[in-house]
Amino acid sequence: MILEHAQQEQSSDRLAGELRKGLIPLAVLAALRSPAYGYSLQQFMVTKGFPVDQGTLYPLLRRLDEQGLLQSDWNTDEARPRKYYRLSVAGANVLEKLEAHWGELVQVMSGLLRKEGVAK
Amino acid sequence: MNLIDRYLAEVERRLPVRKRADVIAELRSSLNDALERKATGSATEEDIVAVLRELGPPAAVAASYNPAPQHLIGPAWFPIFKIVTKICLLGYAIALVVQFAIHLFVAQRGDSLRGIVGGTVESVVWTIGVIVLSFHLLERLNVPLNLPVREWDPRRLPEPAPPGDRVSLLETIVSFIISAVFLVFLVRIGRSTGLPEVAFLPILNEVFRETMNWFYAAALANLAYYALLLWHTRKTAFTRLASLAAGAVGAWACLRIALGLQVRQSDLVAAGLPPAIALIAITSVFITALGIFAIAIWDAAQGLSRGGKSTADTTSALPTC
Numbered sequence: 001m002i003l004e005h006a007q008q009e010q011s012s013d014r015l016a017g018e019l020r021k022g023l024i025p026l027a028v029l030a031a032l033r034s035p036a037y038g039y040s041l042q043q044f045m046v047t048k049g050f051p052v053d054q055g056t057l058y059p060l061l062r063r064l065d066e067q068g069l070l071q072s073d074w075n076t077d078e079a080r081p082r083k084y085y086r087l088s089v090a091g092a093n094v095l096e097k098l099e100a101h102w103g104e105l106v107q108v109m110s111g112l113l114r115k116e117g118v119a120k
Numbered sequence: 121m122n123l124i125d126r127y128l129a130e131v132e133r134r135l136p137v138r139k140r141a142d143v144i145a146e147l148r149s150s151l152n153d154a155l156e157r158k159a160t161g162s163a164t165e166e167d168i169v170a171v172l173r174e175l176g177p178p179a180a181v182a183a184s185y186n187p188a189p190q191h192l193i194g195p196a197w198f199p200i201f202k203i204v205t206k207i208c209l210l211g212y213a214i215a216l217v218v219q220f221a222i223h224l225f226v227a228q229r230g231d232s233l234r235g236i237v238g239g240t241v242e243s244v245v246w247t248i249g250v251i252v253l254s255f256h257l258l259e260r261l262n263v264p265l266n267l268p269v270r271e272w273d274p275r276r277l278p279e280p281a282p283p284g285d286r287v288s289l290l291e292t293i294v295s296f297i298i299s300a301v302f303l304v305f306l307v308r309i310g311r312s313t314g315l316p317e318v319a320f321l322p323i324l325n326e327v328f329r330e331t332m333n334w335f336y337a338a339a340l341a342n343l344a345y346y347a348l349l350l351w352h353t354r355k356t357a358f359t360r361l362a363s364l365a366a367g368a369v370g371a372w373a374c375l376r377i378a379l380g381l382q383v384r385q386s387d388l389v390a391a392g393l394p395p396a397i398a399l400i401a402i403t404s405v406f407i408t409a410l411g412i413f414a415i416a417i418w419d420a421a422q423g424l425s426r427g428g429k430s431t432a433d434t435t436s437a438l439p440t441c
Contacts, residue, residue, distance in 0.1 A: 038146060039153035055176040058150065059184040062143070083146045
């Protein structure tokens with residue numbers, strides 16, 4: 001019984017992890033409406049209740065940058081040089097579409113999660 | 121060199137050259153930011169260790185920056201890789217059987233059996249290595265696979281094999297190996313001189329030696345049959361025909377032994393073999409020959425009757441809406 005409970009916990013953790021993983025790019029794009037550097041963005045995500053590992057976040061920022069969805073610049077004015085990222089024009093367009101898609105998904109999922117089940 | 125430098129050096133050497141400077145500068149900046157937040161005063165070694173642990177092992181961090189595939193052959197090329205490997209393995213299996221046949225029938229010319237098997241195993245390993253390397257290069261060079269897209273038609277799906285046509289992979293492989301071992305065993309017997317101190321054994325040896333080539337042929341036919349089964353993965357009209365042919369050759373070899381023994385029966389008895397034993401031996405070899413042939417015929421007949429039946433079943437199973 002204890003083992004069964006532990007397995008259920010494991011399954012729900014794994015599925016929740018997969019669900020979150022798919023949402024990370026959307027969350028990052030949304031967060032980068034204002035410019036931020038890697039560490040500050042990571043801290044921002046923590047405060048927003050959507051923590052992302054540094055090992056996931058930094059490579060993702062680079063990939064989104066390479067895809068043209070973000071713009072990046074090194075800022076050397078501060079005490080420590082930092083690479084700032086912000087949403088590019090293309091990124092803003094993609095974010096808009098993703099946002100609309102997310103709205104639809106939330107609606108659909110809310111309907112599904114109302115525990116009505118499939119009508120016979 | 122402090123821990124951060126050592127860590128970044130380990131990440132750096134795993135990164136593509138063109139990315140190194142930028143990624144390392146960014147990681148250094150982020151690590152220092154994290155350290156600044158973690159340590160109240162000057163950072164201790166424990167603080168640095170904690171920050172580096174949070175980021176992850178250097179190999180994992182470098183891998184997450186590397187867009188190169190983390191596999192040898194990807195899903196796009198894998199089906200082609202499998203077909204090429206299968207064709208090569210089939211080629212080697214045919215070559216092996218042909219070499220065996222040449223070795224056995226053409227006055228045992230050419231390499232020794234051990235040489236043939238050893239050479240084939242070496243070539244197979246080498247070939248598979250080259251195939252894997254070639255496909256890995258195609259994968260790494262991002263060569264696109266432009267196969268013509270054929271419209272998929274569910275009506276073309278093969279009928280599931282009826283229980284009698286199903287082939288167990290393990291059973292077939294084991295049978296193939298047993299046939300190969302039997303062939304090697306036959307070769308050894310064919311070359312042995314027997315036990316000359318028992319008077320009737322030279323006569324037996326003579327009878328067997330006259331028929332030995334048919335036994336070789338039967339063993340080779342069996343090997344070919346199991347290779348065919350492995351290729352088709354189910355019994356078909358073709359594999360049944362091969363099974364029938366292998367059975368017929370095996371039965372013929374046994375029949376030849378029985379006939380040979382019958383012709384030399386009086387010599388055997390004169391040389392000291394008890395008449396009852398001689399009769400039992402001849403009868404049992406006859407029965408074995410008949411048994412082998414009967415099994416081959418029965419298997420082929422079953423396939424034929426099932427072929428007709430399954431077509432009728434399919435037609436009657438169509439929905440009537």
